[in-house]
Amino acid sequence: MRQIVLDTETTGINPKLGNRIIEIGCVELENRMLTGNNFHVYINPDRDSEEGALNVHGLTTEFLSDKPRFHEIVEDLRAYIQGAEVIIHNAPFDLGFLNHEFKLLNLPDFSSHIGSVIDTLVHAKELHPGKRNSLDALCDRYGISNAHRKLHGALLDSELLADVYLAMTRGQNSLGMDVEEVKPAGSELLAPVAMADIIFLPASDDELAAHVEALAGLDKAVKGQCIWTAAMAPQLPA
Known part of the structure; x- marks a missing residue:
């Protein structure tokens, strides 16, 4: 099964207020194995980042000024994610921005290009109710080193999330309830055991x-x- 772990960085928290995507990072998993076939791009949003967002990702207007616009990378992105199961931490945020960017280009929603979505934040809350379930907290919980993560970055966060997802779901495929019962062959059937008389004293x-x-x-x-x-x-x- 082909899965894509995806993260974005943006100029702010609300696309309806004109905020845009400035970085997309994707990591590919094939049958739960990292393939190295990643997708990463910085995007010129033609606007400044809000101060709070800039403090998170550190991607300045100057750095992004010579990067491609979203319409220049969208076809590569569409081809890359086509039909895949996409894994996102707090999926409504990233999907909201991606769907908005596709709508600005009169394209079908991003969501219509993919097979399904796994929200690791929802999964983590089910596994660890009442606990902190940020990406950093999950890295600590599952022993995944994020010491090199000084600022948020879409590709780096996708790589960390891939490790977290694999750790969170390790052994899941063997926990199904539909495991076929193994019955012994005819020669291995045990003969009925005679019950001894019970003596009551x-x-x-x-x-x-x-x-x-x-x-x-x-x-x-x-x-x-x-x-x-x-x-x-x-x-x-x-």
């Missing part, structure tokens, strides 16, 4: 007295009734 008076004495000792130890004494006590009618 009632306790003697001395044994019963010793039992009562043992229960009394337990009652004394717990300063009340032990569970066996309580169970044997006669039940009062309701």
Whole structure:
């Protein structure tokens, strides 16, 4: 199965306010193995990044000024992601921006080009309810080194997310409930085992007295009734 781990960086948090995508990073997995067939591009948004966003990714207007516009890279992106299962951390954010960019070019939604979406943030919240589930927190939880991550970067974050996703879902394929039951061949069937006669020997008076004495000792130890004494006590009618 072909999967694409995807991340974006943007000029702000809301495409409806004119914010744009400035970086796309994708990492390809084939049958849960990294292939090295990655997709990475910086994009000139023809606007400045908001201060909060700039503090996150550090991609300045000057750095992006000679980079291609979105319409110049969109066909390569469409071909790369076509039909794949896409893995995103907090998928509504990235999909909202990607769908918006496609709409500006009068293209079908980004979502219509892919097979399905896995949101690792949703998956992490199900696995670790009440815990921090940011990418950094998940790297710490699964022992994935992110020491080289000083600022957010789409390709770097996709590479880290790929490691997190593989760690989070490790062994998942063997946990299904539809595993076929293995039945022994005819020659391996066990012959019926004859049940031996059960012999019942009632306790003697001395044994019963010793039992009562043992229960009394337990009652004394717990300063009340032990569970066996309580169970044997006669039940009062309701």
